Amino acid sequence: GLRRDLMPRHVAVIMDGNGRWAKQRGGAASMGHEAGARSLMEIVRLSGYWGIKVLTVFAFSCDNWTRPKVEVDFLLSLFERTLKAEMDKFVREGVRISVIGDSSRLPESLQKLINEVEETTKNYSKLHLLVAVSYSGKYDVVKACKNIARRVKDGVIEPEDINESLIEQELETNCSEFPSPDLLIRTSGELRISNFLLWQLAYTELFFAEELWPDFGKDGLVEAITSYQQRQRRYGRRVL
Ligand SMILES: CC(C)CCOP(=O)(O)OP(=O)(O)O
Numbered sequence: 123g124l125r126r127d128l129m130p131r132h133v134a135v136i137m138d139g140n141g142r143w144a145k146q147r148g149g150a151a152s153m154g155h156e157a158g159a160r161s162l163m164e165i166v167r168l169s170g171y172w173g174i175k176v177l178t179v180f181a182f183s184c185d186n187w188t189r190p191k192v193e194v195d196f197l198l199s200l201f202e203r204t205l206k207a208e209m210d211k212f213v214r215e216g217v218r219i220s221v222i223g224d225s226s227r228l229p230e231s232l233q234k235l236i237n238e239v240e241e242t243t244k245n246y247s248k249l250h251l252l253v254a255v256s257y258s259g260k261y262d263v264v265k266a267c268k269n270i271a272r273r274v275k276d277g278v279i280e281p282e283d284i285n286e287s288l289i290e291q292e293l294e295t296n297c298s299e300f301p302s303p304d305l306l307i308r309t310s311g312e313l314r315i316s317n318f319l320l321w322q323l324a325y326t327e328l329f330f331a332e333e334l335w336p337d338f339g340k341d342g343l344v345e346a347i348t349s350y351q352q353r354q355r356r357y358g359r360r361v362l
């Protein structure tokens with residue numbers, strides 16, 4: 123069984139497979155995304171119950187903007203509906219919500235809702251849920267570089283002051299108590315990072331699940347965490 127003392131503090135998830143799940147059932151992608159939202163709420167519930175402190179989920183990447191407008195509009199409205207529908211539960215359970223990504227591209231109504239949800243839940247500490255929307259790892263690093271270059275240009279810092287910690291403070295995961303994921307789970311059998319967190323995944327354990335995201339639940343999460351708990355993390359050292 124799972125060992126609570128070996129629970130990963132920060133789990134990151136690339137939720138993939140909604141489209142294939144819908145196709146298997148003769149439905150449109152929207153049917154898969156609806157099922158995927160239910161899957162996410164189950165994983166949030168289990169993460170909080172098992173004492174995981176941070177859960178970062180890839181909900182919509184910068185590259186997803188190239189999908190058909192009908193699917194993009196559906197996904198954005200699904201985010202809004204889900205945030206509204208689940209808000210009471212987040213408040214009751216003490217789940218802090220942060221949305222990372224280029225929010226300037228989101229509809230005004232969704233930006234407003236995100237600000238309200240982040241403000242309402244900012245002091246909760248049961249579980250910190252980071253939802254990556256209009257996000258990519260390269261977007262995050264480029265933005266950090268711009269901010270740092272501006273500070274050097276303004277004379278606030280010198281190039282010599284730039285180090286790993288200073289960069290991490292500029293990444294959007296800086297809001298998290300544990301910014302580096304211990305475990306990354308990707309569903310649907312795809313074996314790639316797809317421009318998710320990049321800097322932060324430097325020493326993250328990777329787990330690839332066959333299940334399509336809507337089919338990923340307690341059994342899948344137990345399998346992923348059990349695999350994680352059996353691994354020896356060396357961080358490049360020689361361990362005798
Ligand atoms: C937006 C994101 C959560 C969607 C993940 O599923 P997907 O639409 O990429 O599904 P497929 O890879 O099966 O098409």
Ligand SMILES: [Mg+2]
Pocket residue numbers: 138139140
């Ligand atoms: Mg996909």
